[in-house]
Amino acid sequence: MMRILILSLFYYSSRLVLAANPTYNVQSYGAKSDGKSDCTKAFLSAWGAACATTAPATIYVPPGRYLLRNAYFSGSVCNNTAITIRIDGTLVAPSDYNAIGNIGSWLKFERATGVSIYGGTLDGQGTKLWACKNSGNNCPKGATSLAFYNSNNIRINSLVSLNSQMFHILFDGCRNVNLSNVRVSAPGNSPNTDGIHIHQSSDVTITNSHIATGDDCVSIGPGASNLWIENFDCGPGHGISIGSLGWDMNEAGVKNVTVKTATFTGTENGVRVKTWARPSNGFVTNVVFQHLVMVNVQNPVIIDQNYCPDHQACPHQGSGVKISNVRYEDIHGTSATQVAVKFDCSQTRPCSGIRLDGVNLTFRDKPATASCSNAGGSADGVVNPSSCL
Structure with a gap:
């Protein structure tokens, strides 16, 4: 009798849950x-x-x-x-x-x-x-x-x-x-087919995902904060890009971004920060790129603050976006170009607090190289190509 009562109550409660x-x-x-x-x-x-x-x-x-x-x-x-x-x-x-x-x-x-x-x-x-x-x-x-x-x-x-x-x-x-x-x-080769675009958004987590497309695998726009990307495969595509930023003078900044345990295969870029060469009060700060594998990537590590396609709307101007406190830790693999690390920062607001730690990138049968302009920071551990900071 008790068992029948228990079963009846369970059936009745289940029906209530389904109804609710x-x-x-x-x-x-x-x-x-x-x-x-x-x-x-x-x-x-x-x-x-x-x-x-x-x-x-x-x-x-x-x-x-x-x-x-x-x-x-x-x-x-x-x-x-x-x-x-x-x-x-x-x-x-x-x-x-x-x-x-x-x-x-x-x-x-x-x-x-x-x-x-x-x-x-x-x-x-x-x-x-x-x-x-x-x-x-x-x-x-x-x-x-x-x-x-x-x-x-x-x-x-x-x-x-x-x-x-x-x-x-x-x-x-x-x-x-x-x-x-x-x-x-x-x-x-599909145009403007970004995988995931994040704009003016916070507390975004992307895990265990694979993106193959014709543009950025993940693009991060103005006002993005507290982003976490982990266990991620990208390729083909343009890599993971913070930017482009700095088109507007008054623009929200990007902060607290972590990209870790990711593989980039045959992409145009690996991890990129890109800003227009225009006046702006925007910023990028507190970014970590960690435990990344590059497989034949054209620009594995790149900051480009002189983005100005066709030299229109921004000729001969410096980017106003301030980039600071960006860490590159345990990044290894192969570059499809000899310049594997490129920090082309703003002449008006130079990058600061750039840190390399355990970066090891190679280029075919020639030594990979690094290029720095208006960039300040430090290098620790094994860093190949040799740091230009």
């Missing part, structure tokens, strides 16, 4: 998994239903391919601060890039709190737009595949992003973000 934590299947709102039917309204309806409850809720995307046009998931009228989006299928952008045009984002979350995305694939179908851009025709700028604006407590796990038109994943004005087991894939 509902799941909204996008197919129940009309989504079809044929990759051809427009599922945008169905996804937004499922979002609206999940937002209407205050209990933790799940939006479920079954296996299959789901075509979505640009979808805007607003959190401003959302009661729920614990929505999980569990994806077992693939979300597909329109193959006609004009269907999205210049709206900026394909899948956009704004003022959302407590959103978690688990699994799934995003297929941005950017191939035709890249071809248009490479042909020199008048083309749309393209859309970021997944963007979060002014959102907090975001979790993304085991997501795959393929062939975005432009950036793959973007965070702007966000706080407390965790990405793990994320994979980004696009050809090495």
Whole structure:
């Protein structure tokens, strides 16, 4: 009798939990998994239903391919601060890039709190737009595949992003973000397809992820702080870049960035700090690059404060961005160019507090070299090429 009572209570409590934590299947709102039917309204309806409850809720995307046009998931009228989006299928952008045009984002979350995305694939179908851009025709700028604006407590796990038109994943004005087991894939010649872009955001962690793309694997913009990137593979791509910074005179700085236990394979850069050669009150400080492996990387370690493509909008100017307290520890591997370490700092605001410790980079059958301009700091332990600080 007691056992029956216990089982009955367990069954009743389980039913209560299920009732309190509902799941909204996008197919129940009309989504079809044929990759051809427009599922945008169905996804937004499922979002609206999940937002209407205050209990933790799940939006479920079954296996299959789901075509979505640009979808805007607003959190401003959302009661729920614990929505999980569990994806077992693939979300597909329109193959006609004009269907999205210049709206900026394909899948956009704004003022959302407590959103978690688990699994799934995003297929941005950017191939035709890249071809248009490479042909020199008048083309749309393209859309970021997944963007979060002014959102907090975001979790993304085991997501795959393929062939975005432009950036793959973007965070702007966000706080407390965790990405793990994320994979980004696009050809090495795909234009402006940054893997993850972080702007005006804090407390962002990226772990156990692999990014192969045509631009920066991770790009870090103004106002980013308290970033942690660990167990990370990059390549092809342009490496991990802080910048470009300093386009505006009044610009928020970048601080407290750690990149550790990462491998860069065949990338244009390894770890880079890049600023425009323009007046600015921006800054970069308290950065650690640690336990990194470079495999045939063109610029394994680089600070470029004279960034000025085509010598327009900044000729003969010095960068106003102040770079200080940047540490390079235990970085080894091979450089694809003879200058393996390059610190090209601002003539008006020189770099300070640069520290090399255990850096060992080689270049084919010739000695690798280091180049310094307006850079101050120190070197400890084995440093190859010899420090120019």
